[in-house]
Amino acid sequence: xxxxxxFYGTFFICALACACHNFNDDGECKQECPPMKKYNAIxxxxxxxxxxxxxxxxxxxxxxxxxxxxxxxxxLKKKDVNGECVPCAGPCSKTCQGAVSVHNGNIDSFKDxxxxxxxxxxxxxxxxxxxxxxxxxxxxxxxxxxxxxxxEVFSTxxxxxxxxxxxxxxxxxxxxxxxxxxxxISGRExxxxxxxxxxxxxxxxxxxxxxxxxxxxxxxxxxENNNLCFAENIRWLKLFKGDELKFQLLLQNxxxxxxxxxxxxxxxxxxxxDGCWDIGDDQCLSCRxxxxxxxxxxxxxxxxxxxxxxxxxxxCHEECEGGCYGSDSSNxxxxxxxxxxxxxxxxxxxxxxNNNGECENCHGNCIEGxxxxxxxxxxxxxxxxxxALVNDKNDIxxxxxxxxxxxxxxxxxxxVRKSSGLLKSMVDEFQTSLKHFLQKRFxxxxxxxx
Ligand SMILES: *[C@@H]1O[C@H](CO)[C@@H](O)[C@H](O)[C@H]1NC(C)=O
Ligand SMILES: *[C@@H]1O[C@H](CO)[C@@H](O)[C@H](O)[C@H]1NC(C)=O
Ligand SMILES: *[C@@H]1O[C@H](CO)[C@@H](O)[C@H](O)[C@H]1NC(C)=O
Numbered sequence: 001x002x003x004x005x006x007f008y009g010t011f012f013i014c015a016l017a018c019a020c021h022n023f024n025d026d027g028e029c030k031q032e033c034p035p036m037k038k039y040n041a042i043x044x045x046x047x048x049x050x051x052x053x054x055x056x057x058x059x060x061x062x063x064x065x066x067x068x069x070x071x072x073x074x075x076l077k078k079k080d081v082n083g084e085c086v087p088c089a090g091p092c093s094k095t096c097q098g099a100v101s102v103h104n105g106n107i108d109s110f111k112d113x114x115x116x117x118x119x120x121x122x123x124x125x126x127x128x129x130x131x132x133x134x135x136x137x138x139x140x141x142x143x144x145x146x147x148x149x150x151x152e153v154f155s156t157x158x159x160x161x162x163x164x165x166x167x168x169x170x171x172x173x174x175x176x177x178x179x180x181x182x183x184x185i186s187g188r189e190x191x192x193x194x195x196x197x198x199x200x201x202x203x204x205x206x207x208x209x210x211x212x213x214x215x216x217x218x219x220x221x222x223x224e225n226n227n228l229c230f231a232e233n234i235r236w237l238k239l240f241k242g243d244e245l246k247f248q249l250l251l252q253n254x255x256x257x258x259x260x261x262x263x264x265x266x267x268x269x270x271x272x273x274d275g276c277w278d279i280g281d282d283q284c285l286s287c288r289x290x291x292x293x294x295x296x297x298x299x300x301x302x303x304x305x306x307x308x309x310x311x312x313x314x315x316c317h318e319e320c321e322g323g324c325y326g327s328d329s330s331n332x333x334x335x336x337x338x339x340x341x342x343x344x345x346x347x348x349x350x351x352x353x354n355n356n357g358e359c360e361n362c363h364g365n366c367i368e369g370x371x372x373x374x375x376x377x378x379x380x381x382x383x384x385x386x387x388a389l390v391n392d393k394n395d396i397x398x399x400x401x402x403x404x405x406x407x408x409x410x411x412x413x414x415x416v417r418k419s420s421g422l423l424k425s426m427v428d429e430f431q432t433s434l435k436h437f438l439q440k441r442f443x444x445x446x447x448x449x450x
Contacts, residue, residue: 025059033052034051034052034053035049035052036052036053036054037049039350041361044341044343077091077092079092090114090158091112091181092112092114094113094114094115094156095113095117096110096113096115096117098116098117098119098120098162099118099121101121101122101123101125101126102122103130104143104144104145104150105141107153108153110153110154110157111153112156113153113154113157114156114158114159116157116159116160116161117161118160118162118189119162119163119164119165119189120154120160120164120165121164121165121166121191122151122165122166122167122168126146127147127148127168127170128145129142129143129144129145129146131143147172148172148173149172151178153178154178155179155180155181157179157181157182158182158183158211159182159183159185160186161188161189162187162189162190162196163185163187163189163190163191163195163198164179164198165198166198166199166204167198167200167201169201173202173203173204174203174206175204175205175207176204176208177208179208179209179212180208180211182209183212183213183214184213184215184216185197185212185214185215185216185218186216187215187216187218188217190217190219192221193219193221193248193250194218194248195218195219195221196217196218196219197215197218197220198221198222199221199222199225199228199231200222200223200224201224201225202228203225204225204228205227205228205265206228206229206278207228207230207277208277210277212239212277213239214240214241215236215247216241217246219248219249219250220247220248220250220251221248221250222250222254223250223251223252223253223254224252224253224254225253225255226254226255227255228254228255229254229257229260229263229265230276230277230278233257233267233275234285235285236249238286264279265279266279267283267284268283268296269288270295270296270297271283271284271285271287271288271296272288274286281295281296281297282294282296284296290311291311291312292312292314293314293315299313300313303323304320306325306331308327316331316332317329317332318336319332319336319337319343319344319345319346320333320334320336320344321333321336329343329345330343330344332344335357337357338354338357338358338359339357339358339359340359341359345359350368352369353369353370353373355373360373362382363375363381363399365382365385365386365398365399366381366383366384366385367382367384368382368384369383370383371383375398375399376388376396376397377399378396385400386401386402387399387400387401387402389407389410
């Protein structure tokens with residue numbers, strides 16, 4: 001081991017280092033702020049760390065000084081909850097305003113929306129393009145044509161507070177699968193015939209609204225869609241949740257069921273009598289046998305799934321291999337990676353090492369984990385320790401606790417980690433003054449890294 005007298009971890013260099021990449025935690029320079037969650041070796045779980053801190057700029061703070069600023073903006077797929085970025089279940093929530101109609105000029109403004117405050121209208125001119133003409137007969141904006149594939153921006157939409165009005169034909173406009181995540185049509189405003197779902201004279205072959213659970217208000221009118229299958233056999237009352245008498249449902253002059261059948265446009269055999277939105281086991285209103293996520297399946301005896309409750313199957317935990325008996329990672333037949341107590345995990349927590357697929361505790365003197373049980377730094381021991389006993393050949397004999405006294409005959413000495421990049425160049429600059437400083441001040445602090 002070569003000894004490297006570079007400096008790490010006290011005040012005056014730290015201040016500079018923090019300004020560059022690291023965090024300042026109460027005057028101490030750290031790679032990162034103390035985490036909000038900490039591994040608990042007794043319960044094998046991640047618990048809230050009472051000493052956890054948020055990153056506020058380059059400073060670690062216990063409470064967010066002003067809510068929302070500790071995380072300037074959360075990364076993709078995460079949302080800000082009290083200054084902490086937590087994963088969104090599904091797409092992160094975003095509310096957008098509806099428009100008179102969808103067209104090439106506004107379609108991109110609906111990207112990533114989950115709630116449309118207002119209504120969604122698709123008319124022939126949405127695809128064909130059009131020019132705005134004002135009441136005073138002057139011309140406004142001109143919008144070019146738009147391919148139906150652009151409607152895919154609506155795939156994150158979960159709720160429309162107003163209505164959905166579709167009256168458009170295009171050879172490639174054959175289903176509404178771009179609304180596959182739409183769950184609720186609230187119908188707070190309605191269109192023709194007080195409808196909240198109005199689909200007339202379209203080129204649609206199927207609706208594909210596989211997530212639609214509720215139409216809260218307004219009528220459903222589906223008329224004159226010559227190619228449309230499935231719609232007439234949907235048990236629409238299920239979507240009207242108890243208020244069925246208040247609704248009007250009109251399905252007229254859509255494709256004849258007999259022709260749908262001969263064309264193969266029939267519900268999957270695992271769908272119940274409630275009907276379906278399209279071909280496929282993920283398009284059923286409800287399942288004949290079991291539900292597995294979005295799909296309907298015959299039973300839960302397929303590989304990698306288990307019976308969660310009556311009529312519901314679920315996937316085994318991702319860390320399971322060879323099936324499971326329940327939902328969490330302690331119910332696996334085998335672990336895909338390693339086992340920590342009863343739980344299957346991707347990697348052992350940093351205070352443990354992988355002993356042939358089982359996580360075992362590192363020696364208590366280790367810091368930054370270990371590769372084996374031994375109380376030294378090396379292939380069978382700690383990755384590092386705060387203090388170590390070094391023999392005259394500079395080999396580590398064993399690790400000590402940071403505040404443990406050196407045994408008789410040894411003296412305590414500051415040895416510092418190898419630094420690289422910017423920190424190292426700063427360190428070199430400070431080298432001279434540092435030596436001087438160290439001579440004057442005794443620091444009982446030793447850190448090793450091989
Ligand atoms: C016509 O109406 C539009 C929109 O209301 C307005 O922006 C435009 O200035 C008007 N043009 C004339 C000539 O009055
Ligand atoms: C629905 O329409 C899209 C876009 O035209 C198409 O790619 C997809 O195959 C259609 N889905 C079904 C089930 O027909
Ligand atoms: C379970 O479902 C699969 C797929 O549909 C089927 O092949 C299998 O026979 C079923 N097993 C039992 C026990 O019903």
